[in-house]
Amino acid sequence: MIPTSQRRPEDQALESPAAAGPVQVQITDAEFARVRILAMRLAGITIAPSKQALIIGRWGGRLAQHGLSTYDAYLALLSSAQGGAELQVALDLLTTNETSFFREPKHFEFLKKEVLPGVRRGARLRLWSAACSTGEEAYSVAMLLAAELPHAEWDVLGTDISSRVIKTARVALYDLARAQQIPSDYLRRFCLKGQGPQAGKFRIDHGLRERTEFQRANLNEPLADFGRFDVVMLRNVMIYFDAQTKERVLKHLVPALKPGGYFIIGHCDTLAGVSHGLTMCSSSVYRKAQQ
Numbered sequence: 001m002i003p004t005s006q007r008r009p010e011d012q013a014l015e016s017p018a019a020a021g022p023v024q025v026q027i028t029d030a031e032f033a034r035v036r037i038l039a040m041r042l043a044g045i046t047i048a049p050s051k052q053a054l055i056i057g058r059w060g061g062r063l064a065q066h067g068l069s070t071y072d073a074y075l076a077l078l079s080s081a082q083g084g085a086e087l088q089v090a091l092d093l094l095t096t097n098e099t100s101f102f103r104e105p106k107h108f109e110f111l112k113k114e115v116l117p118g119v120r121r122g123a124r125l126r127l128w129s130a131a132c133s134t135g136e137e138a139y140s141v142a143m144l145l146a147a148e149l150p151h152a153e154w155d156v157l158g159t160d161i162s163s164r165v166i167k168t169a170r171v172a173l174y175d176l177a178r179a180q181q182i183p184s185d186y187l188r189r190f191c192l193k194g195q196g197p198q199a200g201k202f203r204i205d206h207g208l209r210e211r212t213e214f215q216r217a218n219l220n221e222p223l224a225d226f227g228r229f230d231v232v233m234l235r236n237v238m239i240y241f242d243a244q245t246k247e248r249v250l251k252h253l254v255p256a257l258k259p260g261g262y263f264i265i266g267h268c269d270t271l272a273g274v275s276h277g278l279t280m281c282s283s284s285v286y287r288k289a290q291q
Helices: 029-043 052-066 071-078 084-094 105-118 136-148 163-171 184-190 206-210 243-256
Strands: 124-129 153-160 173-175 191-193 201-204 212-216 229-234 257-265 279-282 285-287
Touching: 029 052, 029 071, 029 084, 052 071, 052 084, 071 084, 084 163, 105 136, 105 229, 105 257, 124 136, 136 153, 136 184, 136 206, 136 212, 153 163, 163 212, 184 191, 206 212, 229 243, 243 257
Parallel strands: 124 153, 124 229, 153 212, 229 257
Antiparallel strands: 173 201, 191 201, 257 285, 279 285
């Protein structure tokens, strides 16, 4: 083997077979079909027929961790009495957690211009960031509410099916690179720059963290009673659900909206062909009827 110091750049990725990592277990068509059924049943997630490599990439390490040689054996573990904790790990690995601060800024402009001016002095506004991932959406809303509602009470709930991302959201510590989309005045007011061991990171201000709660919740199942909300945000999630799952999720979420409350989905999402009982305000904003 050529010593590392003598290799050309184009040779850097070449290694002898002995240096390669463990061979990943391949998944059969029958096993993959069972994984797709499990993902739909537990989380309402539709896994495309072409995504076998995704499952191998995300679950392959778990098979190695447990010394298993087939995906059927791993599925058996997940359905066993001892598989509860591993089932949560498997779900965490299946879910997509792409997010960012102030993602899709038109929704924040809508809240600022159309919703928040109507909040009366001394009133309380409640907002639910469903499928909140690692917390960036929930904290973005908290910054907006803190800046725009100095005369009113407010609180934010963030929920996600993944217990792993909920833990990250509660810690509220992020890489500085993720702060690029935060308005500069919000960054100064609501974010603390890390020092020493936390250099290169920032943390959400304690005051905002106190008013932003995070809980695990599977929107595909009956939900705990979190109370009622003026705004529910479920953005960039519906795209992963089929029509039946969308209706089931909306059946769980819409009752949590106060009369006149707003339901906001992502610009890539759609509720077309789904029964929900809401009035469309724009392509991604819906409203519950006043009573």
